[in-house]
Amino acid sequence: MFEELKRRLFRWQSDGIAPLKLSQRRIYILPTRAGLLFAVMLLAMLTGAINYNLALGHALVFLLFGLAMSGLVHTFRNLYGLSIAPGRCIPCYAGEQAIFPLLLANDSDRPRPTLRLRANKANEAAQCSLAPHETRSVQIGIQATHRGWLALPRVRLETVYPLGLFVAWSYLQPEMRVLVYPRPEITPLPPEAAIHAAGEYRGDVGQEDFSGFRPRQPADPLRHVAWKASARLGGSDTLLVKQFSGGAASDLCLDWLATPDHASAEQRIAWLAGWVVAAAAERRRFSLRLPGHEIPTDEGDGQMHRCLEALALFEP
Amino acid sequence: MKFRNSSPPLAYGDFPWVFAGALATTLPHAGHQPLWVTAMAASLFLWAFLRWQKQAAPPVRWLLVALVVAVCGAVLLQYRTLFGRDAGVALLVLFSALKLLELKTRRDAVAAVTLGYFLLLTHYFDAQGIPTAIGLLVAATLLTATLIRIHGGPLLKPLPTLRFAAVLMVQAVPFMLVLYLLFPRISGPLWGLPQDAHAGRSGLSDQMAPGSIANLAMSGEIAFRVRFPGRPPERNRLYWRGPVLDSYDGKNWRALPPMGGAPQLTFRSPALAYESTVEPHGRRWLLALDAPGALPSNFGLSSTLTATIREPLIQRQRFSLSAHLEYAFNVEEDQRVRERNLQLPARTNPQARALAESWRQALPDPAQRIDKALALFANGGFAYTLTPPLLGEQPMDDFLFSTKRGFCEHFASAFVFLMRASGIPARVVTGYQGGELNPVDKFLVVRQSDAHAWAEVWLAEKGWVRVDPTAVVSPERIGEGITAALPEGEPLPAAIQLRSDWLRDVRFRWEAMNNAWNQYVLGYNTERQRDLLSRMGFPDADWRNLAALLAAACATLFILVAAWAVLQRPRRDPVQRLWDIALHRLRRSGVNSAPWETPNHLLNRVEAELPQWAPAFTEVVSAYLDARYGPGPADLNRLRAAVARLPRWRTL
Numbered sequence: 001m002f003e004e005l006k007r008r009l010f011r012w013q014s015d016g017i018a019p020l021k022l023s024q025r026r027i028y029i030l031p032t033r034a035g036l037l038f039a040v041m042l043l044a045m046l047t048g049a050i051n052y053n054l055a056l057g058h059a060l061v062f063l064l065f066g067l068a069m070s071g072l073v074h075t076f077r078n079l080y081g082l083s084i085a086p087g088r089c090i091p092c093y094a095g096e097q098a099i100f101p102l103l104l105a106n107d108s109d110r111p112r113p114t115l116r117l118r119a120n121k122a123n124e125a126a127q128c129s130l131a132p133h134e135t136r137s138v139q140i141g142i143q144a145t146h147r148g149w150l151a152l153p154r155v156r157l158e159t160v161y162p163l164g165l166f167v168a169w170s171y172l173q174p175e176m177r178v179l180v181y182p183r184p185e186i187t188p189l190p191p192e193a194a195i196h197a198a199g200e201y202r203g204d205v206g207q208e209d210f211s212g213f214r215p216r217q218p219a220d221p222l223r224h225v226a227w228k229a230s231a232r233l234g235g236s237d238t239l240l241v242k243q244f245s246g247g248a249a250s251d252l253c254l255d256w257l258a259t260p261d262h263a264s265a266e267q268r269i270a271w272l273a274g275w276v277v278a279a280a281a282e283r284r285r286f287s288l289r290l291p292g293h294e295i296p297t298d299e300g301d302g303q304m305h306r307c308l309e310a311l312a313l314f315e316p
Numbered sequence: 317m318k319f320r321n322s323s324p325p326l327a328y329g330d331f332p333w334v335f336a337g338a339l340a341t342t343l344p345h346a347g348h349q350p351l352w353v354t355a356m357a358a359s360l361f362l363w364a365f366l367r368w369q370k371q372a373a374p375p376v377r378w379l380l381v382a383l384v385v386a387v388c389g390a391v392l393l394q395y396r397t398l399f400g401r402d403a404g405v406a407l408l409v410l411f412s413a414l415k416l417l418e419l420k421t422r423r424d425a426v427a428a429v430t431l432g433y434f435l436l437l438t439h440y441f442d443a444q445g446i447p448t449a450i451g452l453l454v455a456a457t458l459l460t461a462t463l464i465r466i467h468g469g470p471l472l473k474p475l476p477t478l479r480f481a482a483v484l485m486v487q488a489v490p491f492m493l494v495l496y497l498l499f500p501r502i503s504g505p506l507w508g509l510p511q512d513a514h515a516g517r518s519g520l521s522d523q524m525a526p527g528s529i530a531n532l533a534m535s536g537e538i539a540f541r542v543r544f545p546g547r548p549p550e551r552n553r554l555y556w557r558g559p560v561l562d563s564y565d566g567k568n569w570r571a572l573p574p575m576g577g578a579p580q581l582t583f584r585s586p587a588l589a590y591e592s593t594v595e596p597h598g599r600r601w602l603l604a605l606d607a608p609g610a611l612p613s614n615f616g617l618s619s620t621l622t623a624t625i626r627e628p629l630i631q632r633q634r635f636s637l638s639a640h641l642e643y644a645f646n647v648e649e650d651q652r653v654r655e656r657n658l659q660l661p662a663r664t665n666p667q668a669r670a671l672a673e674s675w676r677q678a679l680p681d682p683a684q685r686i687d688k689a690l691a692l693f694a695n696g697g698f699a700y701t702l703t704p705p706l707l708g709e710q711p712m713d714d715f716l717f718s719t720k721r722g723f724c725e726h727f728a729s730a731f732v733f734l735m736r737a738s739g740i741p742a743r744v745v746t747g748y749q750g751g752e753l754n755p756v757d758k759f760l761v762v763r764q765s766d767a768h769a770w771a772e773v774w775l776a777e778k779g780w781v782r783v784d785p786t787a788v789v790s791p792e793r794i795g796e797g798i799t800a801a802l803p804e805g806e807p808l809p810a811a812i813q814l815r816s817d818w819l820r821d822v823r824f825r826w827e828a829m830n831n832a833w834n835q836y837v838l839g840y841n842t843e844r845q846r847d848l849l850s851r852m853g854f855p856d857a858d859w860r861n862l863a864a865l866l867a868a869a870c871a872t873l874f875i876l877v878a879a880w881a882v883l884q885r886p887r888r889d890p891v892q893r894l895w896d897i898a899l900h901r902l903r904r905s906g907v908n909s910a911p912w913e914t915p916n917h918l919l920n921r922v923e924a925e926l927p928q929w930a931p932a933f934t935e936v937v938s939a940y941l942d943a944r945y946g947p948g949p950a951d952l953n954r955l956r957a958a959v960a961r962l963p964r965w966r967t968l
Contacts, residue, residue: 024882034426041430045437050502052401053631054440055838056449059496060456064433066491067460069874070484077881108884113468129469162480163460164426164467 022082022157026170029076035165038068071163078112078159079168082130087137091179091305091312097141098178100152104138106130114161117172119153144180147269147312152176181308182266184273187219189282190258213240219271221260251297252279252286254307265316273311280304290314323423326466331368333462334425335361338416340455341435342409348442350394353406356387360413367417374418383414405438425466432459446833457481490873498849498866500859501842519597520558520746524569524769526711529746530702530723533798535764539748540594540603541831542760549588551750552794553641555770555782556603556762558747560620564736566661567711569729569744576619576650580779581607585642593634593834600624602635603747603762606782607645609638619653620743621645621780634839647779649741654774657741660733665712668730672737682740682775686783689734693727693788696720700790700801724793727785728769741774745782750797756828765798891943894955898936901962905929915940932961 031039042061049057087101100119106112109132118125119140128138144150158169213229216239230239254275259268272288279286280301287297288307293314295307326334339361346354360383367374374380387410388398395403412435415428436452436459461481465472519539520532540556548554561569587609594603602608602615604623611617615635616624623637660669675685697720704722707714712733715726722730728744735742749768751760770784787794793801849857854865899909902918907926909918915937923930935958943950 034423034430037427037430038433041434045434048437049440052441054437054444055840056440056444056452057437058499058501059449059492059837060437060440060452062492062495062499063456063485063488065495066488067456067484069491069870070487070877073487073874073877073881074484076878080882113472129471161467162464162484164422164463 020084027079029168032167038165072166074162075166075168078161086174086176089178093181094147094183098144098150100140100176101137105135115159117157119155147180147182149177150180181312182269182273184277185270187217187274216241255289276307323421326425330466333465334428337432337459337462338412340458341432357413364416429459494869500862522559522571529725529767532767533765537764539762542592544590548760555606556748557606560745562743566664574619576653579621580646582644583640585640587638589638591636596630598628605639607643645780654741657743658736660736665710667713669737672734676738685738690788693785698789724786725769728771731771731785745772754824756824894959895940898959
């Protein structure tokens with residue numbers, strides 16, 4: 001069984017552009033609640049037709065039975081031969097919906113209306129209709145709760161078209177995963193002073209030009225607190241941190257060690273992710289230093305994604 | 317609270333479909349149900365329609381519950397029950413309208429459509445003819461289209477949806493045929509039918525008043541249809557016996573309770589087999605051809621030779637019967653029966669009695685008296701008419717001596733009166749006489765207008781002998797039928813008055829079609845099923861064989877339909893197909909092409925890897941690109957020729 005599963009997964013991985021074609025082995029079909037109601041109604045009608053000796057009543061019951069049978073075949077046909085290929089997944093942040101695009105390709109001459117895809121019961125089903133020879137991307141959203149790789153669970157693809165008396169379904173298990181970045185905790189960038197490694201060639205520029213105070217954020221180490229200024233606020237809970245300007249042009253080194261070490265690892269990763277996002281938003285050049293892993297200084301979206309990926313997969 | 321399996325809301329555009337389906341299934345009942353049901357259903361429909369137009373929410377729950385209670389109460393008041401045929405139909409119609417009112421989710425719509433399918437069945441209570449069948453087929457297609465629409469999304473256009481529904485119905489037909497032929501037929505009701513199951517029918521009754529048969533003769537309705545294996549006998553020998561009336565009270569003739577044993581018959585001509593399909597008349601008589609031969613065990617033969625069945629005939633039914641046209645009936649008759657058939661009310665019709673008495677004095681032989689009476693009718697200035705003058709207190713005297721105009725019942729009853737008065741046991745026999753051969757399907761059609769009354773007299777050593785005085789007055793009535801017998805201007809119904817034009821031909825065809833429908837579709841019953849099965853090679857199939865056969869047939873059909881669905885290949889672009897053949901041949905020779913590779917890129921590789929193919933493949937690429945992207949219609953022949961020039965197998 002494991003071998004079988006692996007083979008299937010392997011096919012998905014190795015042959016990404018070759019779509020999976022739904023064959024009769026993968027399609028299951030059962031009556032729906034409406035179908036059961038229909039069956040009960042047919043029995044009642046048959047009883048009536050026999051009791052009142054209605055010849056055409058018999059014919060009507062038999063015609064409706066045939067209708068259900070032909071509806072069954074058409075429901076089956078709505079899935080049969082449908083091609084499904086995994087699409088390209090885009091990373092997301094924890095707390096967001098991870099989007100898994102599946103490419104549904106209809107290469108037959110008839111439409112395939114109302115196909116519903118659902119990863120699990122809790123999630124809302126995605127629905128789509130395919131015109132003849134149409135390919136469409138259907139996005140399955142799954143709530144991303146933790147950073148790291150999020151694999152697409154088993155997807156149920158179902159349809160009740162055309163009569164709603166039968167539901168045909170198939171389970172898809174494409175090897176698809178989305179990288180979930182840590183949820184960034186937006187916090188001001190750390191003062192340059194905390195970034196010792198960056199000072200090698202830039203010096204402590206920026207740290208000299210005092211520009212004012214700002215309220216302390218949890219990511220600021222206690223030793224940066226301006227105690228006197230804070231005391232002047234008169235016993236309120238807010239602590240102030242000195243803010244320095246002039247760092248705009250300088251390189252940042254976002255260091256694991258610069259985050260308060262009493263915080264949990266996940267919290268520290270969240271702060272680092274927040275810094276990465278903020279630094280990228282300010283178009284700064286920055287590097288990321290994690291225990292045992294370092295991403296050299298660079299800038300732009302590419303650098304941001306590299307750093308976020310490192311944070312997503314970092315195991316402290 | 318949200319239900320776990322909550323159904324999606326119904327799209328705005330789906331409502332008209334559900335509405336149309338409900339209308340198509342309830343509207344035909346408007347003619348049969350009480351006016352208030354129609355009015356109530358119509359106002360609910362209107363309310364539902366307005367609600368949809370304003371896109372308002374359905375009425376609150378308590379109001380709906382109140383409406384349901386009101387509907388049930390009203391039906392209960394009208395019919396005194398909630399079950400039974402008519403009450404059930406009225407309830408279904410009203411619930412169907414109520415369902416529209418609370419239409420909100422897809423599940424509601426499915427329930428409404430299911431109700432509609434059920435309502436279709438109830439239309440067959442009223443009629444099972446060809447027009448009903450076609451009308452209901454259309455309604456069923458509409459309901460199916462509604463189902464497709466509510467499950468297929470609002471993008472489906474109306475016409476393709478209807479067409480698809482029709483395709484589904486057509487695919488259902490083979491299943492229907494197989495089940496119709498092979499499903500074990502259970503005859504008779506499963507439980508006692510309610511009182512209202514069968515409404516009153518027209519036809520003969522067990523008494524005869526002046527004018528009662530004339531009234532019946534005004535109807536062109538079909539009473540029964542007969543098929544003889546060969547040529548039907550002469551028209552004037554076709555006497556279909558109904559009730560025999562042996563008591564006269566001065567005005568009406570009535571049937572008395574049977575007396576005497578089973579009839580003693582001596583047949584003087586061979587049996588003539590025939591098959592009769594009798595329309596329901598609500599009585600027990602079979603209207604068999606005189607004299608009935610051996611009858612199946614579940615039929616009876618009264619002491620007056622009337623063939624009967626156990627239960628009143630409430631369904632159209634087919635009987636296999638036989639008759640002997642020459643026969644002697646009760647040569648030895650019970651004394652009491654003979655006396656009973658001499659009874660006349662005292663002190664009535666003195667003139668007629670005097671005439672009969674004079675015959676008895678002058679003519680000792682009863683046969684002579686009969687001839688004398690017939691001669692009186694033939695030469696006494698009597699006329700045959702549907703609209704005879706009214707008769708007074710002494711009806712026989714009035715008729716015989718002054719008005720002299722009458723219909724068959726006048727002649728028959730006057731003749732029987734004269735016979736009894738002259739001492740010959742005699743009685744009135746009612747039934748049908750004649751019939752019209754439909755040249756299309758060779759069925760002999762007997763209508764209500766063929767209703768007839770004749771006389772029967774008992775003669776020693778001969779038994780009961782039929783005497784038809786009408787035949788003397790109007791030989792055309794017996795020889796050709798009522799249309800020929802009646803003078804112009806008589807108020808006959810249009811249906812039977814068609815004398816000889818194309819309308820008559822149309823009527824023959826239409827009736828033949830209806831008859832075929834009745835015989836082969838509606839009349840398919842247990843016997844026909846057994847007959848079919850034995851011809852298929854299952855001589856004595858019980859329900860177990862039948863079920864197995866049915867399952868096998870259904871499974872075969874299902875596999876056929878499924879195979880059709882699975883094996884259907886999409887139509888491919890011919891240009892693409894030819895190009896794929898070319899690629900396939902390349903692959904055989906070792907040049908694999910990637911899906912993203914352009915034809916020209918592939919050509920470059922072929923030139924490098926398989927140079928001997930390059931000239932042929934250059935032409936293929938050129939023709940392919942021209943067909944695919946060039947102006948004008950694709951030149952398939954050029955591409956086909958180019959592909960054909962590619963070597964089939966690997967060439968060295």
